[in-house]
Amino acid sequence: MATLTPTLTLASSDMNGDVLNLSVTDTLTVLGQVTTKQVVATTSGVVFAAAANYTKSFVYLKNLSTVAAEIITIEKADSGDEYLLLGAGEFAFFPWASSVDLALDGATGSPVLEVRIYQEAAA
């Protein structure tokens, strides 16, 4: 049995008349494979998580670049449907249906994407 506890907080004091101070957490059972790696983005899309190799998983991604122009696009495949646009230092966390491959594409330079994948089921 392995448990992953993600907690997200969203805070802002100048957005509206009210203060934003959201905190949500979950308790996820993750019995399957765990992938932790860093991938270099190029202008040619590269699959970093093939749907065929995973079942439903929870995915954490972070663009480790500190250069503003080094944006990373997360897409279905090279030139396929594009999903996310990670600016320098930005991150994402989401449950991946693993119905499509996940690939990355860099706008310029060689930004590095930190990838963590936690598969829900053991099989």
Add this chain to the structure above:
Amino acid sequence: MATLTPTLTLASTDIFAGQPLNLSVTDTLTVSAPMTDISRMNTNDNIGNGAGILLPEATTDTYFIYLKHTGVLASDGITAANAGDDYVIVTNADGDTDFIRLYPGEFAFFPLNIFDGSDGGVEVGGLKVEKGGADVQINYGFWKRS
């Protein structure tokens, strides 16, 4: 303009043998209107762009998105959504991209890709939530990257 500070922690004491996981990451994002505070809707609600559509297809800005499946059915806002297909499909406004599925209690935070103006092209094209089985309730928020 405003500042949004997202922080994510991933923690586990038993995911690896002899190696706990304790990741924490934060960012400081400058955002501007159009944006929401934390809001609530059913997957079949129309908030102005069509049923289930949070951002229309012609969205040409990057938005930071927060979504959470609240775990209850849309029919009364009380009954637990506990059928196997009571998940939320997160897709583009056309409903033809299926890469995130939120099951009860699950949440997501991500920067959504922009739309490039060509329908059926290589862009995500807005944001829509669809039911898996029954319509359910979600919490959401979106903020335009400034």
